[in-house]
Amino acid sequence: MFFYYLRLAALSYRRNPILSSLMVLAVAVGIAAYMIVFTLNYTMGGDPIPHKSSQLFAVQLDNWDPNTDSDPPQQLTYTDAMALQQAGRAWRQTASSKFSGIVEPDNPELRPFMFIGRGAYADFFPMFDVPFQYGSGWSADADANLEQVTVLSRDLNERLFGGANSVGETITMDGTQWQVIGVLDRWDPVPKFYDVNNGPFDSGEELYIPWGHVVARELPRSGNTNCWTAIGGSGFQAFLNSECVWIQYWVELRDANEEAEYLDFINGYVQEQKTLGRFGRPLNNALYDVNEWLLKEEVLPDETSILSMLAAMLLAVCLLNTIGLLLAKFLGKSAEIGARQALGAHKGSLFIQHMIEAGFIGLLGGLLGLLLAHYGLEGVKILLGNELMMTDWIQLNVPIVITTIALAIVSTVIAGLYPIWRACNINPAIHLKTQ
Secondary structure: OOOHHHHHHOOOOOOOOOHHHHHHHHHHHHHHHHHHHHHHHHHHOOOOOOOOOOOOOEEOOOOOOOOOOOOOOOOEHHHHHHHHHHHHHEEEEEEEEEEHHHHHOOOOOOOEEEEEEEEEEOOOOHOOOOOOEEEEOHHHHHHHOOOEEEEEOHHHHHHHHHHOOOOOOOEEEEOOOOOEOOOOOOHHHHHHHHHEEEHOOOOOOOOOEOHHHHHHHOOOOOOOEOOOOOOOOOOOOHHHHHOOEEEEEEEEOOHHHHHHHHHHHHHHHHHHHOOOOOOOOOOOOEEHHHHHHHHHOOOOOOHHHHHHHHHHHHHHHHHHHHHHHHHHHHHOOOOHHHHHHOOOOOOOHHHHHHHHHHHHHHHHHHHHHHHHHHHHHHHHHHOHHHHHHHHOOOOHHHHHHHHHHHHHHHHHOOOOOOOOHHHHHHHOOHHHHHH
């Protein structure tokens, strides 16, 4: 019976193509506008590592200016990051930071080029479930011994070695030889939760090395550095001893007990530092899991909530127009409906038939809305800039496609409830007398 009603819906569309096409267009425009904003919210505000986001914690220590009431800094000082790393009180932990450098390819056809890298500890890769195409990350011994090993991104490996397994090969970075021990597979979490203050929607780093080299070689920092007081002296060591924050610090804690114990540990550490004249503010340290951290750092811009409301309003306006058009269409079929009722058609079956017809309109509107949403998202990429145009996370994936079609059908059926009820509740005798 369902397919019979679906065939009737297609025939009804053919009988009145202009009115039906206007309804499809109204649904498509509203759905497309809403799904463009929904897709941005879905990709930008989603959980980037859902299977363990509740076990990964950003560490926040409030070493900031005691004469202000500003929020605690997002990052840690070198002194604090190294103290926490050396204590090793978490199941896994890593300090990390961005740096820049120059790769000198062995291939004479390639010119030296700049890259953005990240210094991190060995736990970085298992903590964040970083996938590997070839090889693996380094060991804790490589951190301790400052071994000159590196992990390449898939794109950099493609650029330098044509995508071949480069484990065991060497690359020249800033005049120094580094051995490749691993190549990442596609890994581009959105948002880039482990470093939201240095561009949560930027592309990932191209090269990874043991974090100790960042300090030992005084590599150029590529991330944010903030200081609330003047650096006491000159030179790199004076900077390391300062209250400048520039290091991201994450820990992995397996349960609530480990979380409570680690919070007690960092509070105890800060109390010790207070006796040395640091941390002039009241105790205000915190651990934030991934989703709490993204919320606190307001990774999803405020403008998206405004756009969501505007898109919802546009969808509502389009559905109101659809209600009017459906009312005109179904009331125009009142004579047909009355005749069928007089011949014994049950009111319930007529109601279901026209519900399926409204759903058919919604299906067509959803398919057209998908096409409009696709081109709308391409326009969003252009507006957001060249960096985001090179990424593939702003796109319609399977869950979003299914949601779009379902929303179009359900919203159109709901919009059609009143017109269908009106059409099915007109006394058939009125129409029979006029025929």
